[in-house]
């Protein structure tokens with residue numbers, strides 16, 4: 001333990017001197033150390049064990065340090081560490097087959113990228129070339145990645161400093177009944193009005209100018225808003241009516257997170273392109289990609305696709321994907337996510353919401369849940385303003401950590417997004433810590 005502490009202290013010191021962190025004012029952060037992980041747990045720089053209710057950045061769907069995935073990476077490293085994308089390679093081919101087997105409809109060709117942002121970059125590029133149109137529609141309250149096109153697709157404040165008005169992206173409002181933009185009181189009204197709004201945006205922007213609509217099937221970082229029944233089917237119909245490519249971003253919502261292989265399976269809708277990353281190999285080695293429909297793939301049968309990456313289908317990453325998908329299938333990891341969500345997380349969070357006035361809404365499925373925290377249940381004023389943090393939220397997060405729980409927090413929300421392998425007992429342990437943390441949140445409420 002002492003050695004681990006010394007190592008963690010040195011890592012912190014070097015980090016502060018040399019590491020430049022994502023999305024941060026560099027002088028204002030003090031990154032927590034992580035020295036080890038296993039299953040649903042991680043260990044911090046002081047040797048304390050924390051239950052990982054964040055799955056890091058919602059990517060360790062198979063849990064930390066799964067032995068079959070580690071062994072596959074080790075075997076592949078000993079056999080062939082790297083191979084350029086123009087060659088055929090056994091693990092890349094097998095990973096593509098296993099993914100294509102699970103994606104809906106005729107999404108049977110896979111273009112591999114290094115992560116989710118570049119998957120979305122390429123999906124948009126394919127849609128633009130396929131349609132000969134440039135404009136792309138995406139929703140407010142969404143996250144699609146940090147590269148130039150992907151951050152401009154994004155509907156959250158991180159886009160603002162990167163938006164120079166020339167991205168060709170137009171944002172619209174998606175369904176979100178709790179904070180309805182459409183003055184709706186029921187899911188049916190929200191669904192109908194959100195579709196009507198999207199139809200009007202398309203007609204006002206000019207259907208012949210729009211290449212694609214990009215939608216997270218269940219918006220993740222922006223709040224885990226499950227679309228009302230019929231919404232995605234309606235989007236599919238609008239895309240068909242106007243000749244627009246439907247791109248489903250399943251980077252976070254895919255590979256078991258919602259209790260199905262892909263969240264579009266929940267509603268039986270087939271997009272034209274589907275982007276994935278994260279859970280495809282739980283992030284053990286960086287990997288993402290685009291699953292491509294037959295019609296779009298055919299566009300590039302005799303016309304070169306103008307895009308590529310040195311590491312497209314990297315063997316360490318695709319070997320990890322083969323092992324991850326195979327182990328998830330053998331161990332019914334997706335079924336576990338579905339059952340734990342329905343039987344333990346959902347009821348447990350509903351019970352917390354009953355007792356804690358700071359909880360405005362609980363929503364989710366599988367191992368993909370959000371607690372929307374509010375200062376006032378009647379006005380629904382959030383516990384931190386849009387795009388910002390607050391002392392109350394910081395205290396809730398600190399209480400989670402001191403209780404031994406690593407949460408995923410964003411603005412006024414705590415997300416409960418453990419690995420898909422999480423056990424009922426682990427969930428109950430986490431809910432006990434959350435219970436105490438929400439009491440800290442309640443104490444911030446006025447009156």
Ligand code: PLP
Nearest residue numbers: 115116117143144145251252277
């Ligand atoms: N799309 C969604 C829905 C995501 O949640 C993320 C990452 O959180 C991305 C895209 C970007 O993925 P990456 O960080 O691998 O580039």
